[in-house]
Amino acid sequence: MRSVGFKVAMASLFAFAVLAVAWNFLIARVDPTAAPAAVAKGPSVSAGGVALTSAAIALPDATATLPDGPAGELVTQHCTACHSVEMITTQPHLAPEKWQATVEKMRAVYKAPIAPGDDPALVAALVSFQQPARVADK
Numbered sequence: 001m002r003s004v005g006f007k008v009a010m011a012s013l014f015a016f017a018v019l020a021v022a023w024n025f026l027i028a029r030v031d032p033t034a035a036p037a038a039v040a041k042g043p044s045v046s047a048g049g050v051a052l053t054s055a056a057i058a059l060p061d062a063t064a065t066l067p068d069g070p071a072g073e074l075v076t077q078h079c080t081a082c083h084s085v086e087m088i089t090t091q092p093h094l095a096p097e098k099w100q101a102t103v104e105k106m107r108a109v110y111k112a113p114i115a116p117g118d119d120p121a122l123v124a125a126l127v128s129f130q131q132p133a134r135v136a137d138k
């Protein structure tokens, strides 16, 4: 009969081995030496053994807009400094309490400067934008 200490040690060793294998598997998926996806190369300068090459990437244009009016203005004012309109309007349909929790998280965790007094109107606006017909671009 083995001691409890021995069993705990073996269980820990086993858990560590499993984690080590899993970790190896995960990092094997990311090849840090892989060339980045097609990036247009521009002019380059070099000095002291270091070469700097300009690169240009094409980012998609943000095309969606919020409806005109106080609701659209409120969400533009409080959310689009950090998120695109699409990011807001393509969220899964959420109940008002969930939107309230999201607004509180933005304020508490990401320091969004949203006055708590604006919450009810903001939540109502966010709920109203969940109807695809209300999103101007759709």
Ligand code: HEC
Pocket: 075, 078, 079, 080, 081, 082, 083, 088, 091, 102, 103, 105, 106, 110, 111, 112, 113, 114, 122, 126
């Ligand atoms: C100060 C910047 C900032 C502002 C303003 C802001 N957010 Fe965020 N938000 C973040 C960051 C950072 C994250 C986490 C990274 C991500 O998922 O994009 C996030 C994540 C989210 C998420 C993903 C789910 C989650 O809980 O993380 C939602 C939905 C969201 N924000 C909605 C909003 C809405 C709606 C507003 C306006 C009321 C807002 N955000 C305002 C910074 C901000």
